[in-house]
Amino acid sequence: MSTWSMALRQSDYYWTLYRRTWKGSVFSSFLTPLLYVLAMGVLLGGFVEADPSRLEGAPSYLAFVAPGLLAAQTMQTAVFETTYPVLSATKWQRVYFGMNATPLRALDIANAALGFVLLRLVLIAIVFVAVLAPFGVFVSVPAAIGALLVSILVGAAIGMPVYAYAVGVPNESSFSLIFRLGVIPQFLFSGAFFPISNLSPALEWLARLTPLYQGVDLTRMLSLGTWHTGPALVHLAYLLVLLVVFHRVAVRRLAKRLAF
Amino acid sequence: MISARGLRKSFQQKGQEPFEAVRGIDVEVRRGEAFGFLGPNGAGKSSTMRMIAAVSPVSGGSLRILGLDPATDGSQIRGRIGVCPQEDSLDTELTVAENLYVYGRYFGIGRAEVRRRAAAQLEFVQLTERGGAKVEDLSGGMKRRLTIARSMINDPEMVLLDEPTTGLDPQARHVLWDRLFRLKQQGVTLVITTHYMDEAEQLCDRLVVMDKGLIVAEGSPASLIAEYSTREVAEVRFGIGENESSAGAVESAVGRRAERVEVLPDRLLIYAADGEAAVAAVHDAGLQPVATLVRRSSLEDVFLRLTGRTLVD
Incomplete structure (x- = not known):
């Protein structure tokens, strides 16, 4: 059996789960981008008067920060979706163990769970881009679509190592490390809110190495139309490698967790 | 299978x-x-x-x-x-x-x-x-x-x-x-x-x-009980701390009516084909247990015999 058809067997489960929770998430998925863009882009941005050359080519702070917010949002969604729900499936509800007693294999279980995360990311990103678009932060429709696709990749690429970590952790205290050392510093210092050239040289290099910076820069290039093929390919390669390598790690760790 | x-x-x-x-x-x-x-x-x-x-x-x-x-x-x-x-x-x-x-x-x-x-x-x-x-x-x-x-x-x-x-x-x-x-x-x-x-x-x-x-x-279950236990078991309880010390007296009282006597912290188990007869022999010997119970042998007794421990330790 291909893992594709095995993962599809779990679609009814995830659909049932989604039907149960979508009402709660739909309101916040519209509200969150609106609040962010108003607070950071419009209001805070109103105080920022900078030359476009100092904003990586953005005509306004609003246009600068919008792609940063988009990428940061998919990262946060991905990290949330690959931490507590995963621990629930391995520890609190033990749903993965139930699945593992059926013909499903660790690979199939991981793929279905990750596919579900991907769908959440797609929905979140579409809403986010739709809310941002009227503020004129994308230079064109293709730019908006490009930014949308890339932001989904950013979420997926950051979510993958977190998922790989989460399938093996014993309890939720392991997650505070991810949020404190991973999510919050990246969110604040990886170029979402200000050009990282403002950091000291050492910190700038550190910021450049983070996955979120790779994603923010790529998303921003697309939404502003400031595409540079060389750096863009580096960013894409970085994110794809993260995705592929940690998918393998995730499947191996999940198989180990289930086969005790 | x-x-x-x-x-x-x-x-x-x-x-x-x-x-x-x-x-x-x-x-x-x-x-x-x-x-x-x-x-x-x-x-x-x-x-x-x-x-x-x-x-x-x-x-x-x-x-x-x-x-x-x-x-x-x-x-x-x-x-x-x-x-x-x-x-x-x-x-x-x-x-x-x-x-x-x-x-x-x-x-x-x-x-x-x-x-x-x-x-x-x-x-x-x-x-x-x-x-x-x-x-x-x-x-x-x-x-x-x-x-x-x-x-x-x-x-x-x-x-x-x-x-x-x-x-x-x-x-x-x-x-x-x-x-x-x-x-x-x-x-x-x-x-x-x-x-x-x-x-x-x-x-x-x-x-x-x-x-x-x-x-x-x-x-x-039946063959295990037949192999490792007797038909009946008489449970005999003495006062707290007196079970172990009474074991010798009980053993000599029941004599050949019982196959063996097992000492547990809270009671003595007499393995016998006829449990009532074993209890009667205990009383006849002048021993005064606080409580007695005769029951059919169970897998618990098999397990106790095989391992020296009760099942739910």
Whole structure:
């Protein structure tokens, strides 16, 4: 059996789960981008008067920060979706163990769970881009679509190592490390809110190495139309490698967790 | 259905010697049989069950389930058996019916067919009226019944039940036993682990007694009792702290009427063909126990004889 058809067997489960929770998430998925863009882009941005050359080519702070917010949002969604729900499936509800007693294999279980995360990311990103678009932060429709696709990749690429970590952790205290050392510093210092050239040289290099910076820069290039093929390919390669390598790690760790 | 030879399971422990949970057991389970693994906690029953369920890799020896090798055909084996694990793995946020439906889909059963089977299984475990209820609102006994219904959704040839009634009240246990008995009558092979001897006596045609990862005895409940125990047991209680000191006097009082006398912290067990006669002999010798009870021999006595310990230590 291909893992594709095995993962599809779990679609009814995830659909049932989604039907149960979508009402709660739909309101916040519209509200969150609106609040962010108003607070950071419009209001805070109103105080920022900078030359476009100092904003990586953005005509306004609003246009600068919008792609940063988009990428940061998919990262946060991905990290949330690959931490507590995963621990629930391995520890609190033990749903993965139930699945593992059926013909499903660790690979199939991981793929279905990750596919579900991907769908959440797609929905979140579409809403986010739709809310941002009227503020004129994308230079064109293709730019908006490009930014949308890339932001989904950013979420997926950051979510993958977190998922790989989460399938093996014993309890939720392991997650505070991810949020404190991973999510919050990246969110604040990886170029979402200000050009990282403002950091000291050492910190700038550190910021450049983070996955979120790779994603923010790529998303921003697309939404502003400031595409540079060389750096863009580096960013894409970085994110794809993260995705592929940690998918393998995730499947191996999940198989180990289930086969005790 | 199951054929194990020299089956072993060991767990790596950080900085320690590997822990050997199963230390080389031979097991044959035939089609249509109700087979039991009886033993105290930590005997290796659950580890054995997980290997049979094709979810836990074998550490040594050979194992064939339905003629297949779990190391290479795990997915295929799991598609043909049902598993009722010791810890429920139900999704408590889903309803009773949804739990059965999504689980059936994991086996690749069509949507209409899985709905039909889910309804039939709910009927079988008497949960039809709770079909729309959330699992978190069910009692422990109902959750167990739902787990059993779930393990039947793929029409399995064999069902593995790991401690099916642990933690249930007596009424819920009897309902569950009744359902399991019906399954057996339908020709489903049952493999049950338990540390309750009454459960093993009720449900199992044949069983093995496990202790510390090894099989210490094998047979039907009746043949095990006949081999390792007497027909009756007289339980005699003296005052606190006086049981052990009275053992010698009791032994000489019953003399050849009893096969042997076992000393437990709270009572003495006199193994005899005629329990009443043994109690009468104790009284005749002028001993004054606080309480006496004559009962039929059980698997508990077999286990005590074999290991020197009671089952629920």
